[in-house]
Amino acid sequence: MHVPDGFINAPVSIAAGVAAAGAVAVSLRGARRELDERTAPLAGLVAAFIFSVQMLNFPVAAGTSGHLLGGALAAVLVGPYTGVxxxxxxxxxQGLLFADGGLTALGVNVMNMAVVTVIVAYAVFRGLVKILPDTRRSVTAAAFTGALLSVPAAAGMFTLLYALGGTTDVPVGKVFTAMVGVHVLIGIGEAAITALTVGAVLAVRPDLVHGAGSLVTPLKLRVDGRLVDAPAAAPVRTPAPAAARSTTKIWAAGLVTALLLAGFVSFYASSSPDxxxxVAADQGIDQKVTEHAAADSPLADYGVKDISDARLSGGLAGVIGVGATVAVGSGVFWAVRRRRADGHGADDRAAASAAL
Structure with a gap:
C-alpha cells in the first residue's frame, strides 16, 4: 500500500507529513517506557523482519497481490509506540533506498501503514486480551484479529486522504469500495503472518512479547500466611535460565530468517500489482503519478544496478535492505533507550538531592 508521489496533492501531503511527524514524536517519547536493554535491539530486528516480509507479495485475487503492512505485528511484539x-x-x-513509496507521500504512508494500523490493531488486541483467558492461544488469536482489521482500516485512511486531496476526479465511493474490498482479502494474509510470527515467539520466549505481559507470572512471596507479589528489586537466589538472561540467540535466529526471506524467498513472491x-490502475487514480525522486538509486525497484541476473540482483538488494534497516532501526532504538536510562539517572540524582 505504498502511495507514490502524485496520488495526493501537496497541501494534504504536507498536512499528513505534519501529522506523521507529530505521531513519530509522540512515539519516540512513549517508546522510552517500552524499551530496555533487552528489547531495544529486538525492536531493530522487528523492523528488519517487517522489511523482509514486505518483499513477499502473496496473491489474493486474479491479477492482484498483497504484502504485510506490519503495524499489528510490531505493536504486539514490541509495543504500540515502538511499533509506529x-x-x-x-x-x-524503502523510500530513500528502493524508490518504493513517494518521498513527498512519506507522511501519507506513515499515517496509513504505521499509525492507523498500530492504533487499530493494538486497540482490538488489548480489548480481546482483556476478555479472553490468559493463554498463548488467546494472545495469538487477539493478534490475528487485530491484524485482520488493521489492513482495511489503513485502506479507509487512504480513501479519506484521497477524498481530501486526490489529484483525479474518480468518485470517492468507488475508491472506498475497491480499496476496502481488496484489502479485506489482504488482511487475511496479514493476520496469518502476524499470528504465525507471534505464536512462534511465544513458543520460545513469551517474556519478549510485549502484548503477552499477562502470561508472565510474577514471583510470589508468603507474608503472614498470604501470597503477595515480590517487589521488583527482590533478590533472586537462583540464576535465571540462559535463555532468559540473553536475547542473542533469538536475535541471531531472527536476523538469519529475515536475510533468507529477503535474499532468497523474495524471488518467488507474486509479481502481480499490490x-x-x-485499484489505482483500474479506477484511474494513477493518472498524475510522478517519477520518484530516488528513481536513479542503485537499489531502485529492489534490484542492484548493473547486475543482470534477476535472482542475484533482487537477493542482494534484499540483503542490503535488511542490513540497512536493522542498523538504522537499532541505532534509533538504542538512542531512545539511552534517553530513558539518562532520564532515570537524572530522576535518581534529583531524589538524592531532595533527600539531602
Missing part, C-alpha cells in the same frame, strides 16, 4: 517507529523506519528505508496499485 518500527514501521516508520521501514518506510523511510492492492493499491491494482
Amino acid at each position: 517507529l518500527c514501521v516508520s523506519v521501514v518506510l523511510l528505508m 492492492g493499491l496499485e491494482k
Whole structure:
C-alpha cells in the first residue's frame, strides 16, 4: 500500500507529513517506557523482519497481490509506540533506498501503514486480551484479529486522504469500495503472518512479547500466611535460565530468517500489482503519478544496478535492505533507550538531592 508521489496533492501531503511527524514524536517519547536493554535491539530486528516480509507479495485475487503492512505485528511484539517507529523506519528505508513509496507521500504512508494500523490493531488486541483467558492461544488469536482489521482500516485512511486531496476526479465511493474490498482479502494474509510470527515467539520466549505481559507470572512471596507479589528489586537466589538472561540467540535466529526471506524467498513472491496499485490502475487514480525522486538509486525497484541476473540482483538488494534497516532501526532504538536510562539517572540524582 505504498502511495507514490502524485496520488495526493501537496497541501494534504504536507498536512499528513505534519501529522506523521507529530505521531513519530509522540512515539519516540512513549517508546522510552517500552524499551530496555533487552528489547531495544529486538525492536531493530522487528523492523528488519517487517522489511523482509514486505518483499513477499502473496496473491489474493486474479491479477492482484498483497504484502504485510506490519503495524499489528510490531505493536504486539514490541509495543504500540515502538511499533509506529518500527514501521516508520521501514518506510523511510524503502523510500530513500528502493524508490518504493513517494518521498513527498512519506507522511501519507506513515499515517496509513504505521499509525492507523498500530492504533487499530493494538486497540482490538488489548480489548480481546482483556476478555479472553490468559493463554498463548488467546494472545495469538487477539493478534490475528487485530491484524485482520488493521489492513482495511489503513485502506479507509487512504480513501479519506484521497477524498481530501486526490489529484483525479474518480468518485470517492468507488475508491472506498475497491480499496476496502481488496484489502479485506489482504488482511487475511496479514493476520496469518502476524499470528504465525507471534505464536512462534511465544513458543520460545513469551517474556519478549510485549502484548503477552499477562502470561508472565510474577514471583510470589508468603507474608503472614498470604501470597503477595515480590517487589521488583527482590533478590533472586537462583540464576535465571540462559535463555532468559540473553536475547542473542533469538536475535541471531531472527536476523538469519529475515536475510533468507529477503535474499532468497523474495524471488518467488507474486509479481502481480499490490492492492493499491491494482485499484489505482483500474479506477484511474494513477493518472498524475510522478517519477520518484530516488528513481536513479542503485537499489531502485529492489534490484542492484548493473547486475543482470534477476535472482542475484533482487537477493542482494534484499540483503542490503535488511542490513540497512536493522542498523538504522537499532541505532534509533538504542538512542531512545539511552534517553530513558539518562532520564532515570537524572530522576535518581534529583531524589538524592531532595533527600539531602
